[in-house]
Amino acid sequence: MADRNAFADVAEELKGRPALARAETIPSAWFTEPRFHQLDSEAIFARTWQGVGHEGRLAELGSWFVADVAGDPVVVVRDRSGELRAFYNVCRHRGGPLATADGCGRVLQCEYHGWTYQLDGTLRGVPHWNLVELFDREDYGLVPIQVQSWEGQIFVNLDPGAVPLDQVLRGISERISPVRPGQMQNYRRVEYDVRANWKVYVENFLEGxxxxxxxxxxxxxxxxxxxxxxxxxxxxxxxxxxxxxxxIYERQGGGEAWYYCVFPNYMLNILPGRLQTNLVVPVDHQNCRVVFEYFYDDIESEAARRKIDEDIAFADRVQDEDIDICEHVQRGLQSRGYDRGRFSVKFESGVYHFQNLVREAYGRWLQGEESPITPPEPLDPRNDD
Ligand code: FES
Ligand SMILES: [Fe+2]
Structure with missing residues (x-):
């Protein structure tokens, strides 16, 4: 647990909220000091919906995959009745892992001493246990985690009181209709290591x-x-x-590109016939990992494959340019010569919006508030709060 007293400077920073046209960016320390890695994990990543994978990974009944969310091991399961479930991937005996890789079966068996759990989390088999007293299996089921899916994408939230996922994503499906990401086929997953704080990468996405x-x-x-x-x-x-x-993206279905960034770290890049998701995972205060997944309407035909190759090669070039600039920005933020800057009203309202959610999340955590993060009311760009 991060120590609240170590963040008195943050509490000071959170007083008042200037309008976009007058606001300064958050201090560079929030991107560069190791203590903010833990703060981000507790105040943001343990309290928001986190993308963990697409439903194609759980096509079979009884299948599961493992993930890491805010530093916690998680297992996501399609149980025998087809229901989606998620649990802390931690055995109730002495903390062993239920799974260290994706798999499929009738039960989850701990890889340490072999306790077995049904796929609904109930403890079933406990080897060599007959001399143990005052033990009720019902008290030792796996600890469940909230899990929901949207358009074939699975999200979990470690906060039991979090607002529902459909409230967070409200309006997206209607806006992009008739595009249906959930009907596209998964084609490719690629990970990039970026030497920059996760917020640097997200903010770079947020402005044109x-x-x-x-x-x-x-x-x-x-x-x-x-x-x-x-x-x-x-x-x-x-x-x-x-x-x-x-x-290369041709005009179809309106010929528009949509770039969504869902707080804190999930992006949907939607172009005609194609979806690319980006997940930005903090590694430490100055490193993140970015996971790209590509989905297409058509991945079979020769012509479609040619276009996909072109799309991916192009996206790789753009990503190289973004990684390069983000790594330079991280060094800039670490410099003695920089503390904070300002926003373009025309182009950087998304960055300002993101920074206000970060401020809100930090504020809730500093006050010890159990209630979920509440998005701040939008302000007129020229009127302070
Ligand atoms: S820790 Fe799981 S069976 Fe011992
Ligand atoms: Fe970019």
Whole structure:
């Protein structure tokens, strides 16, 4: 548990909330000091919906996969009746793992001394236990975790009192209709190690301000004049019209690109016929891992495969550019020459929205509040709170 007294400077920082047009960015220490890694884990990652994988990984009844959420081992299960469940991947005997890899079976068996649990978490088999007294199996079931899915994507939340996932994602399905991410096929997963705090990477995603400078090739795909950012309670959305028919993403279904960032660390990049999800996982205060997964309407036909190869090669180039700039920014934030900056009102309302949610989450944790994080009311960009 992080020590609240070690964050008196943060409490001071949280007083008042200036409007976007006047606000300063959060202090660089929040991106660079080791104590913020633990604060992020407790105040943010243990209290928000975390993407853990897509439903295709649990296609079979009785299958499971393992994940790490806010430093906790988790196992996500499709039980024998088809219900989705998640548990701490921790045996109630002495803390052994139920699974260290993805698998499928009738029970989960601890890899230490072999206690077995039904896939609904009930303790079933306890070897060599007849001399133990005052023991009721019912008291030693696996500890459940909230799990919900949206459009084929599975999320868990370690906070039992968290707001429901559909409330967090409210409005996305309607907005992107007729695009149905849940009907697309998973094609590829790739991980990138980035030498930057996770917030640096997320903030870079949240604005198109850098696109003309950092991604000249990407610039050619969009009609930048149409670029817009909208913010909702838990997410922001950047949209842009795609340019002409030469575009590798072609004009179909409206010819728009949607970039959602769901607080704190989950992105949906939606283009005609294609979804790319990004999950940003903190490793320590100055490193994160970014997981990209690609989904397409069609992964079978020759023509579709050619377009997919082109899409992935292009996304890789853009990602290299983003990683490179994020790693430079991390060094900049660590410099004696920088503490905090300002926001572009036109392009950086998504970054401001994200930073306000971070501030809110830190504030709740500092006050010892058990209630879930509440998204701050949107402000007029020019009027302070
Ligand atoms: S820790 Fe699981 S059976 Fe001992
Ligand atoms: Fe970028």
């Amino acid at each position: 301000y850098h696109v003309p400078i950092v991604h000249p090739e990407l610039m050619t795909l969009y009609d930048f004049r149409s670029y817009k950012t909208e913010t909702r309670e838990w997410y922001s959305l950047q949209t842009s019209e795609l340019t002409n028919e030469e575009n």
